[in-house]
Amino acid sequence: MRFLIKHEVQGRLRIHVIRNRMTCTEADVLCWALEKQKSVIKVKVYERTADAVIYYTGDREELIHKLKKFHFEKADVPDNVLSSSGRALNSAYREKLIAKTLLHYGGKLLLPNSVRKIWLTFKVVQYIGKGIRCLARRKIEVPVLDATAIGVSVLRGDFNTAGSVMFLLGIGELLEEWTHKKSVGDLARSMSLNIKKVWLKREEQEILVPASDILPGDRVIVHMGNVIPFDGEVSCGEGMVNQASLTGESLPVRRTEGQSVYAGTVLEEGELEIIVRAVSGATRFEKIVTMIEDSEKLKSNLESKAEHLADRLVPYTLLGTGLVWAVTRNMTKALSVLMVDFSCALKLAMPISVLSAIREAGQNGITVKGGKYLEAVAEADTIVFDKTGTLTKAKPTVKEVIVFGDYPEPEALRIAACLEEHFPHSMAKAVVDAAKRRSLYHEEMHSKVEYIVAHGISSYIEGKKTIIGSSHFVFEDEKCRIRPEYQERFDTLPEEYSHLFLAIDGELVAVICIEDPLREEAGEMVRFLKEEGVSKIVMMTGDSERTAASIAKRVGVDEYYSEVLPEDKAGFIEREKAAGRKVVMIGDGINDSPALSAADAGIAISDGAELAREIADITIAAEDLREIVVLKRLSNAMMHRIQGNYRGIVGINAMLIALGVAGIIQPTTSALLHNTSTLAISLKSMGNLLPTN
Structure with a gap:
């Protein structure tokens, strides 16, 4: 590969790849190839400028040599690396935003007024059509409000206001769609399969081999509690398979000889011998994306309330517009109310806040399967810990x-x-x-x-x-x-x-x-959780009373229970919930699965049993339990942001309505300030919730 070194300091290198144009695929290939190098800590590749920033340790000359030897055409990149990349998505939406902005402001400057009016009329018809279809369903929701505001502006000959409103609505829709798809993609990639080794059946013997060595037609053995690594057909055995990750079914289904099983599902009971049909991970990723996009799990209670409140406010906005016109007989003042609605900001800012929180959790090594689980963590007053592999080190x-x-x-x-x-x-x-x-x-x-x-x-x-x-x-x-x-x-x-x-x-x-030594950070983690508002921290273990008492004292939990069975953990959580408490369960083993499922939010350790990770709502990395504190702080910050958004939206829009009715600002200004404030709140909601170190 031919390149230039643009800038460098110790441990950091910025290079420019000499190519006519770097595609998103080539950027992903280069990023993958560099991340594979042991000396490379972090890589950022910018396809627009064909630049790469490389953070590394070790010998600089060795890295330069490897860069020179690299060829895009010869890189053997796994299919799922390219298929699950979010780079092309980000590039596409950036171009859409730039194109929409240039078209709007370029049209104002370059197009004759008559041509621009014809173009705007065509767009107005589209918005009015959406409003009419909404009314045809006997619903008065946001499309009706948008259609009314834009239609009245056009009827009054105020094409500038109509154009500005449609432009800002279009930008808002693009930003929401982009953030949603990016968050879903990030979440799906973190949930994709990461199985390194499987049991291959060869000459009636089970051999542990790398998953990458498996070919279609091979026979693999899946034991109870493990994730099924490939799509295939059961050739021997019987088992109960949890397919919730793909189908949403809450109960496991029985699978016997001749029936199909799918990658990513979990064998809860029994043992299966499977003839492998497909080994690609791309289909699994696509299934997860579909599942997440269709799932109500993404929505927190506050997010759902915001959406419902947004639609319920539309009739009141229309009624307020009519009342102002009836009292003042001034269409300008009436339009000031119509141009300012609460629903647009509520519908845009709340989902972005939740999805941005999920994205930030992923940046901290935390996988969250939906916004409502972050809300549950924020409201949690009881946290239950398993001992072995959770409070104690993952490597006894x-x-x-x-x-x-x-x-x-x-x-x-x-x-x-x-x-x-x-x-x-x-x-x-x-x-x-x-x-x-x-x-x-x-x-x-x-x-x-x-x-x-x-x-x-x-x-x-x-x-x-x-x-x-x-x-x-x-x-x-x-x-x-x-x-x-x-x-x-x-x-x-x-x-x-x-x-x-x-x-x-x-x-x-x-x-x-x-x-089974105690994690060094366990006591500090418990103390921090109490500072964040958790009132009751419980440890449950199958170990003896003597061992449990010793660990509980050192960690500082409020209660502990020894020699418990899986059903005992789940029963305790159900009793706590019946008493009106929000409960979070943290564990890593198959025996923790019933409790993880019963809790308001179940948190699994990343190197624990596959079944625990599949059932859990949140997964944290195994290296440091303080990630639970990060999760709690992130959840609290998300709730604080959502509540702040509510206050900001209500305050700003109420002020704009008051100024419009008083005749201080015109409808055009009112619409501009309303949409600008909506975008400002939404853009702020995309930012990180926790301070960066």
């Missing part, structure tokens, strides 16, 4: 394996890892990683693995029932025993660790001690 580690029978320590850990690798949970990952570090590799040697939510895993090895899980599951549910000679060893298990119990053929063979 195995510290010790204590054996209680004939199996040596490496063999016990190998068997445990063989079972645990099939299911998504932070504790399971700790066991698998410990086995990998000790090079305890294995071939699949067990029969079908059954996962019992919030309890453990059960299978058979060489005809012997093998289970791993909680103390309750192993000793109470499965009635496993401890050899008498090992009782003292069992009674002195180290208390500072969480424990996984492995039993074979009804007898305990090992206890895996896992360190």
Whole structure:
């Protein structure tokens, strides 16, 4: 690639690509290629100027060398990178805005007055047609008001006022449409599938391979609690599939041999073997965009109220216009009322505020599936936390394996890892990683693995029932025993660790001690949430009373509950809601899914179970729990902005009506100031809610 260095400082390079014109696709390709480089921190590519700003670490000469070697034609970019880019959308709307502005002001300067009147009359007919169609539906809404204001201006021969009103209405519609589509696109991209590895069935063995290696016709195994990675057909097995992400169905559907399944849906129960039909991620993105655009989830309660209020105000504006004319017999003063309506600003500013908040959340690594969930977070007075993987670190580690029978320590850990690798949970990952570090590799040697939510895993090895899980599951549910000679060893298990119990053929063979350290920021996060207005913070865990009490004290929660089951968490949330409280649930595991679903807003950790992320309304990155505080502040700021918009719209428009009725300003000025203030409020609503660091 040929380029010039326009400017540079340490760690930052601005280059100009020498091309006749850079297309949006080429800009996306260049951006993707640069972001793949390990030394590159951030990239901005400007297709209009063919410039790129590169923030990097490491060797400058190496980066320059890679830029020289780059070729647009040879870049192997995944299809979904280009299909889901928002660059072309932004470029198209920028051009529409520029064209509309040039046409309006250029027409005033260059077109003869007679030609301009013919053009404006053609546009007026379009607006009046919309108003008539609205009346035909027996509704008096915003199109009727717009048609009346524009029509009366034309009848009075005031084409300048009519032209200005139509121009400002057109700009407002474009801005609203652009912001809406951009926010929907950003949200859909953040919700798109990001599955890195899948279980491929080959010669009756399950092999963990990169998802990019899968081809149509391959057979993949999907275990309970995982996202189905590709569109395909069930070739073996039976399961209950949650398709809410694509169809909106609240209840899972049964899928058996010969039936179709789709990428992005979640297997809630059972196990499926799937013949892959399509591996592209583009169709998944398109389905999500459609789902979001059609979904009422995007609308907060305040946003819906604003839209309904906007339509309800139209008859009162028309009535006010008639009353002013009846009292004053002055059409100019009556038009001053007609030119100023509250509905336009309400309908424009409120959705933009909500969608801009969702966009800003995405910039902070937070995925929000709809405005009403931000509203729920803003109003929340109770927040419930899961412990493991949420308040504690997402990467627990195995510290010790204590054996209680004939199996040596490496063999016990190998068997445990063989079972645990099939299911998504932070504790399971700790066991698998410990086995990998000790090079305890294995071939699949067990029969079908059954996962019992919030309890453990059960299978058979060489005809012997093998289970791993909680103390309750192993000793109470499965009635496993401890050899008498090992009782003292069992009674002195180290208390500072969480424990996984492995039993074979009804007898305990090992206890895996896992360190699950508390996140350093957990206590600070709880304190900040209380400062933001949350009155009750609760921790719920399946761990023992001793472990729960220790963590609760260190974090500073108001209440804690130990040894709880998934239904206990959901039941607690339902009782809180029945008491009139707004409840937010935060968790990361399959066992948290019922509670995430029951809460007013469910928040999942990004590296938790796929089922939890699918059911949750909001997803935060796993690196720092302080993102929850950012989310709360963002939600509060959104509500504050919406309420401020209400006050501003009412105040400004009421003042304009008063000035018009008093005869201080003309209808033309009134319309201009009204539309200018509407756009100003809307543009302000597009800005970030939180201060940038």
